[in-house]
Amino acid sequence: MTFGSGAMTNSINEIPDSKVLFIIGSNPTEAHPIIGTKMKQAVARGAKVVAVDPRRTEMADVADVWLRLRPGTDIALINGIMNIILANGWEDKKFIAERTEGFDQLRAQVAKFPPEVVSKITGVPVDQLIEAARIYATAESAQIFYTLGITEHIYGTDNVMILADLSMLTGNVGKENSGVNPLRGQNNVQGACDMGALPDVLPGYQKVTSPTARAKFEAAWDVPIKSESGLMLPDMIEAAFDHEVRAMYIMGEDPVLTDADANHVREALETLDFLVVQNIFLSETAKLADVVLPAGSFAEKDGTFTNTERRVQRVNKAIEPIGQARADWQIICDLATRMGYPFAYASPADVMQEIASLTPQYAGITFERLGRKGLQWPVPDAEHPGTKFLHEGKFARGKGLFMAIEYQVPDEPPDEEYPLLLSTGRRLSHYNISTRYSEALDSYAPEELAELNPEDAERLGIKDGERVKVASRRGALETKVRITDRVLPGMLWMSFHYKESPANVLTNAASDKVTKTYEYKVCGVKVSKVI
Amino acid sequence: MEWITLTIDGRTVTVPKGTTVLEACRMNEIPIPTLCHDPELSSYGSCRLCIVEIEGMRNLPPSCVTQATQGMVVRTQTTKVRDSRKTILELLVANHPLDCMTCQKMGDCDLAKYAYEYRVTGELFKGGERRHLPLDDSNPFILRDANKCILCGKCVRACEEVQGRSVLDFSFRGFHAQVGPAFNLPYSESECVFCGSCVSVCPVGALTEKKMVGQGRPWEVEKVQTTCPFCGTGCNFDLNVKDGKVIGVTSNPEAPVNGKALCVKGRFGMDLIHNSERLTTPLIKKDGEFVEATWDEAMDLVAQKLGEVKQEHGADAISVLSSARCTNEENFLMQKLARAVIGTNNIDHCART
Known part of the structure; x- marks a missing residue:
């Protein structure tokens, strides 16, 4: 910005x-x-x-x-x-x-x-x-x-x-x-944003509110494009709750485990008239679906991911899809075609051609050029070697704009009733929720170990390795604890990898005013020993 | 850049100043055997297999730690050089298990490759003492057989220089020298985080991927370079495929971001691809229970239901969640589906985690 x-x-x-x-x-x-x-x-x-x-x-x-x-x-x-x-x-x-x-x-x-x-x-x-x-x-x-x-x-x-x-x-x-x-947290969160999987921008961060941007895509796709921004994920959940959104199509995500205030998310999805979930496993979200579509894993398809340094890299198909599973791109094409707008792409390389024609940062990218080393965007034309670092000599917006920022406090700081501050994050041996399906990784790190400071542990009479109940205003769970000075006194830290102790039933769905990112890092909880 | 010219085996070659004799040879496809050298690690000069003859120098200098200089005359395949290399290999083989037939490393073992090339027999120092150390299989990822270790030290350097962990080091002296974690603890009790960098540089069968044991020989395996599906770093590696099944992951030295380094998830977590809980058929919920369906049934139902909602409540009554785990092409198609086919901008993904 x-x-x-x-x-x-x-x-x-x-x-x-x-x-x-x-x-x-x-x-x-x-x-x-x-x-x-x-x-x-x-x-x-x-x-x-x-x-x-x-x-x-x-x-x-x-x-x-x-x-x-x-x-x-x-x-x-x-x-x-x-x-x-x-x-x-x-x-x-x-x-x-x-x-x-x-x-x-x-x-x-x-x-x-x-x-x-x-x-x-x-x-x-x-x-x-x-x-x-x-x-x-x-x-x-x-x-x-x-x-x-x-x-x-x-x-x-x-x-x-x-x-x-x-x-x-x-x-x-x-x-x-x-x-x-x-x-960037996820393998292709950069790419998903670049591709306009966001309610306010088309591919390449071209605003849906811009008549020029819309005109370009309307000409390419031969349909009108809505000029108002759509709903962000937290708003979709609220809209589902209020019956304004009636149907959802969810690909490759498990909001019931990964979104804040998970119990509320589950309720909202249950309210929908129709829910389609496309995934490689029967996730907690998929269990709520009316139709579940089996997708191929990354090993079963071609395509590209864009990493946190803007490097677009090839994903290469190594094996055929398991069972009757199909690559996500094929499923989407099939659905579009059945809904009356044929998506006739022979391969992901074909899709990249269209991406390049509409996305300035990707204009010079082809699968062939990506080869084994990838290219860092912006790649404005077919000869451009890619861009190692941004803003040399000039910012994208011209001059860099200083912003005076006021100090603010979290939405739900600890209080008398919920005196500990819960913060959440990732561990080395797991990645979100999918690595639990790796037998090797899961046998190495099979369960949650919430981190609690020795001072608090002593006050609460909790010993290392014991089980505790953690409760917030929104939900409760049980977990084992590790007593460690890695966390400050007054603080509890948990990962969100384990569905047996799903940290997000506790977390607060208050979110940033611009990005609607949930406040996963601060909420009030109380901890008691399980007897 | 300053360039220097030297002669190797009668060929005149030109290389940048600062190049070692070994690098000069490899740049010009002149083969030199090495066991302790790796381009991603500091040069150690310990295995002595890369020795060459250089005019004007005493003895046989190791090429990996000898700088090329202007006018240098190098010979890499003289009898003296080859005999010395053979003696080194005979010494290594004298105390190396010869269970190659069942060794996981067969076909990919540098010691075996050079022993074969230099006609090592194992007879020269026969009858010497042999190590009988316990196997470390204390963890789900790495098998460590110290009896096969040739003390090249690459794992020690990878752990220190690439990973910054320094879990591994040498202990004891002479014949009893070993490589391992402090106090010779098993990996599982050490500070090891199982990145497997040590496995990726081991030239013999001392360190192997536990889950790949018995799964396939190198010549049966197809390696497919791809990009890791976990965090945003974008590491590349090779999926090892045999008979249509991913049997494991090995490093790809060409990987632009990470080189040979990987973390525990990327290197050892890919067994999730063949997890028995993978969805293998479309499912339609009937009376609260999932029932297996054909693709046609499932897709027609989805198209019909989404069409009905659009008809009755408008396109904005439909929301689409795309995925930061899927490819660019899939995300592009998903937002095109939302905007051009359904007719809504209600498209998002968990961009913020």
Whole structure:
């Protein structure tokens, strides 16, 4: 938004040569293990690390400075760091003058966050704030990495924009080893967004509200396209609940396990007149369906995924679909044809031709060109070699726009009745919910081990490995606990991999005002021993 | 870039300054045997199999740690070189189990390949002491047979230099030297996170993928490069396919993002493809129970029901969830289905997790 383009600005293989890594709300050694290893390679070569996380992650352990902030206080923290940078004259005046606008508003906002105030809000000592500011701002180059610890808040968009502010303030963007890098959670979340599987944009982030964009697609597809944005996922759930949405077609997702406030999601889907689920397993969502369509796994089809560094790479068919399963693309084509609009594509390579013709970032991409190494978008034409890092010399929107960001509090902080703060995330040995179907992985990590601080454990009379009941305002579950100082006192951490202890019956469906991302990272819970 | 010219086996070759003699040979397709070398790891110079003759140098220098210099004259296949290599191989084989027939590594073993090429007999040092160490099968992923280890140290370097974990190292001395986790603990009790990088660099059968044992020989297996379906890093690897079944995953050194490195999920989690709970037929719910259906029945029903909802309540009464786990092409088609066929912008996916 600030730069005008939503993707990792740099490349994964720039990481080992980084001078400074500023890692916030991200646990790469578990959630993105290979990116984590590249970060550790950078550390071995002398890179400095600032880690910002309430949880003692592996990167926090190797960091030069670990800012152990209270969950949800990121905006105050970054405003405070920018305050320190300006107070010491560490900002990049040339970059600010030449490539940005809105600096005065930012300066006024940041002035409200002197280090002492920020320290009180975040729980981070002042000297650590100063050291972090110094390391990041005075480096020759520095990269920011963030993941869902930043976005899974009701003010996730603001969290992201303030990180962009920090990078522009110090001129750490738009060159090799300098940028702002979201580590995208899922294999093809970048691609699904690029392809316009979103209610407000057509492929290539072309707005449905733009008459020019619509005209281009209407000409290509020979149908009118609606000019109003559609519903985002949380709104679909509400609309289903209110009978405004009557039918849903769900491919390759399991919202009943993965969306916040899972019991509410289940109820909403049960309210539908008709539900079709297309998946490779009979997921919890599929169990609610009227029709279940068996899809082929990634090994059973051709296609492409786009990774977090914008690299479009081939997926190659290795085996025939299991049983009567069919590749998702074939099922969609069949349905379109039966609904009276023939999708006559001979292969995914054929579909890519149409994608390239309508999506500027993918214009120069063909399966043949992707070969074994892929291409990083934007690839504007058939000769273009792809783009290693974004915003060199100029942002996608022209000048980078500083945004003054107000400090906000989570939707449901702990209180007397639900005194512990629940935060959720991923573990190394599992990926969302599908890896449970790997016998090898499941036998290695068969059950949830919720993390609880020793102080709380002692107060509650809970021992390592015991079973506890966890309850929030929305639901309850049972899980085993691990007593560890990886989490702060007053905090409980769980993964969402296990349907036997489905963390999302607890989580809060309050969501970000722009992206509608749920606040998976903060809600109030209470814990009691199971007797 | 500064270039230097040297002569290898009578051929004049030109390479960039800073190139080792081994790299100069490999760039020019001149074969040199190695056991401890890997281009992704630091050069160690321990196996001595890559020795060559260089004019003006005493002894036989190992080519992997010798820089090529201007005017250098190198010979890679002289009798002296080949005899020395053979002696090294005889020493290794003297204390190596010769159960090649049942070894998982058969057909892909570097020691066996060179032993064959150099006509090693195993007779030269026959009767020496042999190791009898226990097998480590303490975990679901990696089998470790220390008796087959040739102490090349590649696993030690991969664990330290690529993964930054340093779980593995040498212990003991001389004949008793071993590689393993601290205190010789089994993998399962060590700090190992089972990325399997050690397996991917092991030149012999000391470290193998447990689930692939008995599943197929290298010459029966087709390797298909593809992109991992889990996190957003986009690692590439080879699916190993035999008789239409994925039997495991091996590293592909050409992978643009990750090279040979993978994590436990990518390397060892692909047995989910053939999980017995996979859906294999369309299902239609009748009276609360799922009943198997043909594709025609299922697809006609879906088309008809979606059509009815559109007719009665309008296109916006239908919502479509696409998937961050599916391909670009499928996501493109799904949003086209929503927008052009159904006629709604109600299309989303869990973009935010």
